[in-house]
Amino acid sequence: MDAILGSLMILVMSLAVEAELKNEFYSTSCPKAEATVRSTVESHFKKDPTIAAALLRLQFHDCFVQGCDGSILITGSSAEINAKANIGLRGFEVIDDAKSQIEAICPGIVSCADIVVFAARDAVVLNDGPGWAVAAGRRDGRISLSSETSSLPAPVDSVSVQRQKFAAKGLDDHDLVTLVGAHTIGQTDCRFFSYRLYNFTSSGQPDPSINAEFLPQLEALCPKNGDGLKKVALDKDSPAKFDVSFFKNVRDGYGVLESDQRLWEDPATQTEVKNYAGTFRGLLGFRFEFEFPKAMNKLSSIEVKTGTAGEIRKVCSKFNS
Incomplete structure (x- = not known):
């Protein structure tokens, strides 16, 4: 009780x-x-x-x-x-x-x-x-x-760790996959994923979950011992358009970050990815353009301060004196 x-x-x-x-x-x-x-x-x-x-x-x-x-x-x-x-x-x-x-x-x-x-x-x-x-x-x-x-969340997080971090903020698996879909317009640095290309799990080998056709493309973008600050699109197909191609990339082994690609390995998150990629039971699945705003509204409600809590800063980079 x-x-x-x-x-x-x-x-x-x-x-x-x-x-x-x-x-x-x-x-x-x-x-x-x-x-x-x-x-x-x-x-x-x-x-x-x-x-x-x-x-x-x-x-x-x-x-x-x-x-x-x-x-x-x-x-x-x-x-x-x-x-x-x-x-x-x-x-x-x-x-x-x-x-x-x-x-x-x-x-x-x-x-x-x-x-x-x-x-x-x-x-x-x-x-x-x-x-x-x-x-x-x-x-x-x-x-x-x-x-x-x-x-x-971190680029090396497993799905279980991602799930724990999102759940701690009141967000479920559906929210997790939906919000990670923001990577459809994102970029990352080579330094955050190059280990997947050359020394995954200290094996001296690439991450086997990377699509074999995609691996040489990533290696060309991020050569071994190359510029770790070089930017790479997280959505190889339409990096300037907010769409579902990111989910199709994860489905096909074209995820750039380890944390993104791992969404395909967990049964629960894989189902969510399939829905957005349009390959779940032959259906179109969830409409990303409808679900993303709902997930963003949940995200933007996390532990907010309202009423008389906190302050209204005069300058965003510093607290009011």
Whole structure:
């Protein structure tokens, strides 16, 4: 009985937090907030289309640590941004640009945390992905510690580890596979997967799960002892379009990151991949463009701070004094 009551209390608390976020949160207090973020993202996207994936990744890394509270934006030697798991994160200048414009018209109203979530949605749209209503009302956190980033998924994680990390944030297998689908527009560095090409599990051999036709392509992109910072698309077929080809690549052994390819080896996640790839029981499967927004809304509701919690930062990179 105690366990049941405890579960009910957790559910009620969770629903209460989500209820405090609402669509068009700034419709009265700062009606141009979302439009300002959108135009800012578009401006930066025109100069560098790869910024879209960077902004999407920024939301993931923010929400998995301390919840969706803008803690990833804080600078400082001990801040999250300096953790090994956050190497290569970028897009901060887009958030700062949007924030400065919004502060000029609505000072002290719009949180950096909400700007991150708005920007991620707008980035998906710019890559021919779906748009969706973003519930807002998040407050910015006052803690950012690199020592607390162990909850972030890593490229070497097995499915069981990925599952544990997502479950700890209230996300299930369906959410896991759906959200990893964001890699359809992403890039990674050679250093994060080259071990799969030359010395998988210290064997001196390549990862046998890599498609034999794909292996020489990856080796050409990332030569042994080559530039570890060289960028490689996570979706070899349509890296600039938000579509389901990423899932087809995982199905066919063309996953670049080990963590992505392992989704095919676990029965539960394989079923999810098949659904999106359109090869499950002869059916088209789930509609990625419908499921991704739902998963993103769940992600953006993780451990949010609302009401009087946290603060509304004046500058996204530092706490208010």
